[in-house]
Amino acid sequence: MPDPLFAHGVGLAVIVIVVVKALVAFAALLVATMLMVWFERKVISDMQDRIGPNRAGPYGLLQSLADGTKLFFKEDLLPDRADRFVFRLAPLLAVVPAFLMFAIVPVGGVVTIAHHVVELQVADPPMGILFLLALSSVAVYGTMLAGWSSGSKYPLLGSIRASAQMISYEAALGLAVVTVVLESHSLSTRAIVQSQAHHVWQWNVLRLGIVPFVVFLIASTAEMNRPPFDLAEGESELGGGFNTEYSSLRFALFYLAEFMNTITMSAVAVTLFFGGPDGPGFHFLPWLWPIVWFVGKTVVFCYIQVWIRASLPRMRYDQLMDLGWKRLIPLSLGWLLVVAGVIVSVAWGFALLGAGIVGAALLYQAVRVGRRRRDASLSTAASATAVVRPGPPAPVLRSLDAEKAGS
Amino acid sequence: MGSLDSYLPIFVLFVLALAFAGLSIVASKLLAPQRPTSAKEAPYECGIVPANEPPQRFPVRFYLVAMIFVIFDIEVIFLFPWAVVYDQLGRFGLVEVIVFAAAAFFSLLYLVANGALDWGPVRRVRPVSSLQSRTTASTVRRVGTGSGEAA
Numbered sequence: 227m228p229d230p231l232f233a234h235g236v237g238l239a240v241i242v243i244v245v246v247k248a249l250v251a252f253a254a255l256l257v258a259t260m261l262m263v264w265f266e267r268k269v270i271s272d273m274q275d276r277i278g279p280n281r282a283g284p285y286g287l288l289q290s291l292a293d294g295t296k297l298f299f300k301e302d303l304l305p306d307r308a309d310r311f312v313f314r315l316a317p318l319l320a321v322v323p324a325f326l327m328f329a330i331v332p333v334g335g336v337v338t339i340a341h342h343v344v345e346l347q348v349a350d351p352p353m354g355i356l357f358l359l360a361l362s363s364v365a366v367y368g369t370m371l372a373g374w375s376s377g378s379k380y381p382l383l384g385s386i387r388a389s390a391q392m393i394s395y396e397a398a399l400g401l402a403v404v405t406v407v408l409e410s411h412s413l414s415t416r417a418i419v420q421s422q423a424h425h426v427w428q429w430n431v432l433r434l435g436i437v438p439f440v441v442f443l444i445a446s447t448a449e450m451n452r453p454p455f456d457l458a459e460g461e462s463e464l465g466g467g468f469n470t471e472y473s474s475l476r477f478a479l480f481y482l483a484e485f486m487n488t489i490t491m492s493a494v495a496v497t498l499f500f501g502g503p504d505g506p507g508f509h510f511l512p513w514l515w516p517i518v519w520f521v522g523k524t525v526v527f528c529y530i531q532v533w534i535r536a537s538l539p540r541m542r543y544d545q546l547m548d549l550g551w552k553r554l555i556p557l558s559l560g561w562l563l564v565v566a567g568v569i570v571s572v573a574w575g576f577a578l579l580g581a582g583i584v585g586a587a588l589l590y591q592a593v594r595v596g597r598r599r600r601d602a603s604l605s606t607a608a609s610a611t612a613v614v615r616p617g618p619p620a621p622v623l624r625s626l627d628a629e630k631a632g633s
Numbered sequence: 634m635g636s637l638d639s640y641l642p643i644f645v646l647f648v649l650a651l652a653f654a655g656l657s658i659v660a661s662k663l664l665a666p667q668r669p670t671s672a673k674e675a676p677y678e679c680g681i682v683p684a685n686e687p688p689q690r691f692p693v694r695f696y697l698v699a700m701i702f703v704i705f706d707i708e709v710i711f712l713f714p715w716a717v718v719y720d721q722l723g724r725f726g727l728v729e730v731i732v733f734a735a736a737a738f739f740s741l742l743y744l745v746a747n748g749a750l751d752w753g754p755v756r757r758v759r760p761v762s763s764l765q766s767r768t769t770a771s772t773v774r775r776v777g778t779g780s781g782e783a784a
Contacts, residue, residue: 229638229639232638232639232641236638236641241641244641244642244645245645247642248642248645248646248649249649251646252646252649252650252653256653297661298657298660298661298664298665299661299664299665299666300661300665301665301666301667301668301669301673302661302662302665302667303669303673303674304669304674305674305675305676305677306671306674306675307676314658317654317658318651318654318655321650321654322647322650322651322654325646325647325649325650325653326643326646326647326650329642329643329646348642348643348646349639349640349641349642349643349646350639351639351640351643352636352639356713357643376676377676377687378676378677378678378683378687379676379678379683379685379686379687379688380677380678382687382688386691386695390695390698390699393698393699393702393706394698394702396702396706397702397705397706397708397709400706400709400710400712401709401712404709404712404713404716405716407713407716407717408716408719411716411717411718411719411720412717413713413717465677465678465679466677470677471676471677474661474665475657475658475660475661475665476658478657479654479657479658543752544751544752547698547750547752548750548752551701551741551745551750552745552750555705555741556738556741559734559737559738562712562734563730563731563734566719566726566727566730567727569719569720570723570724570727574724574727578731585738588742589741589742589745592742592743592745592746593745595746596745596746596747596748596750596751597748597751599746599747599748600748600751
């Protein structure tokens with residue numbers, strides 16, 4: 227169903243409505259991002275038994291504004307080895323998709339302004355959720371080019387890690403979204419929300435089984451480079467990660483994009499799995515309640531993101547890739563088949579569940595075969611070096627032992 | 634225009650976002666001091682003087698992951714139109730996607746069994762002597778001692 231705002235062509239009134247929608251979304255996003263930075267710092271402080279920002283404004287509410295203003299007055303350095311054009315381009319590639327991604331999120335119901343039916347979301351294109359996936363792929367370029375153009379080795383390492391990580395989790399993210407589309411028969415976010423309306427049991431988180439939601443939550447956290455998947459900016463080993471060489475406002479733009487993405491991904495999780503603006507309405511100000519429900523649900527998800535960050539330690543890179551490729555992708559693919567089977571008939575669903583369990587066993591076996599092959603190749607390499615070493619030859623059981631003996 | 638109309642708000646938001654980013658960068662250029670020195674412009678390595686160039690070559694696994702990703706992402710892209718019309722396809726659609734998913738899954742099994750997605754540490758016997766030239770005497774810049782200091 228196309229956006230009803232454009233059903234009767236594009237007139238002056240429509241253009242005014244469009245510009246107002248975009249301006250409101252733009253301003254709201256900026257304010258929400260500032261509040262999100264404050265919220266995250268404050269919540270983490272509470273969890274770590276600290277006070278957190280409390281100087282600028284009441285409860286430190288204006289701290290982000292103060293920090294942002296300060297960054298305007300800081301020297302903007304351009305490293306001498308940097309690729310000057312790409313170095314300047316990368317922050318824009320990070321921050322513009324961050325703004326645009328929010329455009330497809332439905333924040334409220336439908337209102338009529340001057341005989342025009344207006345959906346309370348910036349845009350409702352037919353390809354809806356694909357637009358989000360496309361833009362999150364563009365945002366990868368921001369991270370990748372930032373590190374590559376810095377001409378410095380730690381940002382480069384961070385950005386290469388980040389791009390491999392982001393593309394790995396994108397497949398799992400996409401499969402979780404396909405499962406949602408399977409139930410809503412449409413890519414439009416408005417249609418996805420409408421298909422979940424009226425009752426909690428219609429929400430996709432329950433209707434699809436909890437698995438696609440869990441996969442989406444993990445994959446979107448990894449896609450945003452948020453902890454515990456923030457290997458792109460491992461402070462302890464990369465000196466700060468892909469944005470090490472950035473200072474002043476260009477750094478602020480990366481920071482802004484990161485927190486804006488947190489809000490957007492929370493909002494998208496609400497849209498896809500928790501009914502978006504769906505919730506009990508009242509006769510008093512009927513257009514207001516959906517917005518209240520939407521904002522409330524999104525704040526809960528933002529809190530969950532902060533909670534995850536405060537609780538979990540950063541993952542190791544091989545664990546991260548294993549989780550993405552060997553667990554999340556097969557799991558979401560299998561669950562997609564089960565959901566597709568249940569839609570045809572319950573018997574098909576159980577048959578595919580059985581097939582999924584067989585597939586999991588096969589995958590487990592494949593992982594073991596892969597590990598055995600690697601160990602075999604490593605132990606032959608270790609025994610080749612052990613020849614020159616005097617002393618009694620130790621029996622080579624596992625590669626780790628072999629390495630210890632060899633060193 | 635027709636169906637492109639619904640992208641109009643996105644375009645307006647795009648212009649706004651670009652203007653915001655561009656204007657802030659211009660504002661920062663006007664407001665911020667600009668006193669670059671060679672020390673400020675050197676690659677930042679936590680105070681250690683950069684001794685090696687950034688690596689030109691990367692472990693082949695990163696490229697491998699990129700190629701495997703293309704396969705799986707194309708699979709996901711094929712699944713989107715299928716999912717939209719799934720209720721009209723019925724059992725045919727299900728069998729079709731089972732074949733499709735099986736092909737993707739068995740290729741994943743093949744890749745995993747060959748260790749293409751293993752990211753364990755590369756254990757390699759490396760001569761220790763090459764590291765001995767880098768000590769605190771050679772890599773840490775002593776401020777005020779003259780040699781190697783930025784102007």
